Every structure is written in C-alpha cells, then in structure tokens.
Amino acid sequence: MGGKRRGVLLAALVGAVVAFALGYLYWYGFRAPGEAVKPEVVGVELSWGGVNDSVTEVLARVVVYNPNPFQIEVKRVTFDLYMNGLRVGSGECGGYALAGRGNTTITLRGFLDNEKIPEWFVSHVSRGERTEIRVSGVAVIDLKLAEASYPFDKEFTFKTDLLSGLNVTEPQEVSLGPLVLFLKELETRWGSVGPEGVEVNHKLVLFNPQPLPIPLPVIEYKVYVNGVEVGEGSTRRIVVLSPGKDTVLLFTTSLNPSFLSRWWVTHIRNGERTRLVVEAYSTVEVAGEKYSFEVYRLEKLIETNILGGLRP
Known part of the structure; x- marks a missing residue:
C-alpha cells in the first residue's frame, strides 16, 4: 500500500511539474524569466502643461506593454529633462499598474525651471540654433519579492532659423x-x-x-x-x-x-x-x-x- 501511495504521489508531482513547465512555456516562450518580466515602452509623447512665471509643466504620455500574464505595479518613475546638456527640469510620479499582456498608458508630470531658459537660449544660438533634448530616468517596479529598476533614455533634436525673415533684398x-x-x-x-x-x-x-x-x-x-x-x-x-x-x-x-x-x-x-x-x-x-x-x-x-x- 505504501509503495502504491508513493507512486501516486510521485505521479502527481511529475504531473504538476510538467503542467508548470507547459504553462511557463505557454506564457513566456523560450525566454529567461528576467527578460519576460521586463515591460517595453512602445510609445512616448511629450507636451506642455500649465506655465507660470517660475515653471513650465511637462507632460509625458507613455504607452507601456507588459508581456506578462499578470499585473505589474510601478512604484515610482523619476526623470530629468536636459537641453544641450543643461538640466532644465525633472519629475517624479508613482502608483501605476501595468495590465497583464497588454498596453497601459500612463501620464508622467514634471516641471521645467524657467530661470534656465536664458542659459539654454545662449547654448541654442551658439550651436547654430540647434538643441539636443534628452529625457533620462528610471522606473522602479514591484516584483513582490523584490524591486527591479529599469533605466530609460530618449534623445531628439530640434532646430530653428530665427533670423531668416529679418533681411531685406528689395528696395x-x-x-x-x-x-x-x-x-x-x-x-x-x-x-x-x-x-x-x-x-x-x-x-x-x-x-x-x-x-x-x-x-x-x-x-x-x-x-x-x-x-x-x-x-x-x-x-x-x-x-x-x-x-x-x-x-x-x-x-x-x-x-x-x-x-x-x-x-x-x-x-x-x-x-x-x-x-x-x-x-x-x-x-x-x-x-x-x-x-x-x-x-x-x-x-x-x-x-x-x-x-x-x-x-x-
């Protein structure tokens, strides 16, 4: 009887392991667990919010894809905004939930220091009316047993031609x-x-x-x-x-x-x-x-x- 009972338990254990393995492969495919957990930013859109004499609000609409079958909690996101290497603004937000196996749109909020504008403008003109903008930050995700930090960095350029209309060629x-x-x-x-x-x-x-x-x-x-x-x-x-x-x-x-x-x-x-x-x-x-x-x-x-x- 004892041997028979042990055989049943062993068969049940093997079945559980096989079921877990099949479930794992179904959800994650042939990828490492750490890779499977990592969400992916699939869309970013920046816009201006409110503005007063001191600061300008910067809003970031971020679309994040969570490949996992379960919800992931984002504890906080911190980011800095740079213009030609000059740190002009920052922001910190938190309390987001990423839906399992789908896209989630979150809105981050930061502020640009208006007193940095004169220094930025000098750099903009000295570089031929060209500005490199960089958004750099880190997202901290709650994995229940531990926290994982995911840095992100986005760069883009904008140009102007401010003096082009200030010339006269016709008498x-x-x-x-x-x-x-x-x-x-x-x-x-x-x-x-x-x-x-x-x-x-x-x-x-x-x-x-x-x-x-x-x-x-x-x-x-x-x-x-x-x-x-x-x-x-x-x-x-x-x-x-x-x-x-x-x-x-x-x-x-x-x-x-x-x-x-x-x-x-x-x-x-x-x-x-x-x-x-x-x-x-x-x-x-x-x-x-x-x-x-x-x-x-x-x-x-x-x-x-x-x-x-x-x-x-």
Whole structure:
C-alpha cells in the first residue's frame, strides 16, 4: 500500500511539474524569466502643461506593454529633462499598474525651471540654433519579492532659423517728411554669443536720391518678442548720406538674456508661437525742421515644436 501511495504521489508531482513547465512555456516562450518580466515602452509623447512665471509643466504620455500574464505595479518613475546638456527640469510620479499582456498608458508630470531658459537660449544660438533634448530616468517596479529598476533614455533634436525673415533684398521707400530715401538692403546675422548677452549684427544700405547730403544723427532700434522688449541699440554716431549714393551702416543689437524667461512664458502660452518685431527709427533736420521717421519695421511669426521630435 505504501509503495502504491508513493507512486501516486510521485505521479502527481511529475504531473504538476510538467503542467508548470507547459504553462511557463505557454506564457513566456523560450525566454529567461528576467527578460519576460521586463515591460517595453512602445510609445512616448511629450507636451506642455500649465506655465507660470517660475515653471513650465511637462507632460509625458507613455504607452507601456507588459508581456506578462499578470499585473505589474510601478512604484515610482523619476526623470530629468536636459537641453544641450543643461538640466532644465525633472519629475517624479508613482502608483501605476501595468495590465497583464497588454498596453497601459500612463501620464508622467514634471516641471521645467524657467530661470534656465536664458542659459539654454545662449547654448541654442551658439550651436547654430540647434538643441539636443534628452529625457533620462528610471522606473522602479514591484516584483513582490523584490524591486527591479529599469533605466530609460530618449534623445531628439530640434532646430530653428530665427533670423531668416529679418533681411531685406528689395528696395523699400522711406519717407523723411518732404524727402524720400530708399532702404536697399538689410542683412541680419548672429554676432557674439555668451552668458552676458547675445548680439545680432546688421548691415543696412540706404540710398539717398536727393541732390543734397542728409545728415543722419542716430539710428535707434528695438527688438520685441510677443510684446516683450528683449534688445535695443543705436548707431551712436552721425552718418551723412551722400547725394545720389549708397551709404552702408553697420550696427549691432544686443539681446538681454535675462528677459528671455518672460518671453518663454508668452511663447508657451501662445502654443509655441512668437511674433518677432524689429523697429529702427531716427530723427533728421531738413530746412530747420526736425522729422522723426521709421527706417524700417520687420515682423516675423516664429513657430516651434520643441517636444515634437520625441519618438519611441
């Protein structure tokens, strides 16, 4: 009897082992347990949330596939946001459950420090208007008997061409009271770039069709982004426009990076749209009368999609 009972128990044990093995292969296939447990990020989408004077909310919509037949608890996710190597923001979230053998969408929430924007902008311009964005973090998963940490890292690039619309190649008429000048050319390009400021260099060509020289005391100019004044300058010397000739003026606009945090808030609130305005004006004296006039006024709509380059 004893031997028969042992045989029955042994058969039951073998059957259980076989059943477990078959079940394991059914669920996991011929893979290692650690590999089978690891979830996979199959989709990532970043977007901006709320924004105030101090911070900008960053929302990450992440689609995670769990290959296991059971639910997995995500205890926490921490991540950092870098722009050209500068850590500009971070976030920490937790309390997510990944459904077994399926996709689960989770939303992560972090904040970008607006005070980092001036330093980032300097790096963006110095790299040819190019920014490398990196999202780096770690997810901690509860495996009941232990915790497992899964690091993740995503990179993408975005570029701009901010000065492309600030050039004049076709002559434009400029009125000086009873007189007329012609703005023949305006060339704009980046100058020196550093922590103390960003410079924009201008080459201006004015043609004087009048039979007499016209003294131009000073040309003053200002730069606005969404109504925020971020730069100004002047020629700082008297220029005489010779009759019937072109006069070339070289001058520089200095952008104050400290104002860029205010601009950033308006840019994000406007759906990443900025209206850039450059104004130049002067005052001349003709026959004893002083006339203030606009040398030129240029407008450009700048649209960006900073977070749109991220893909799984």
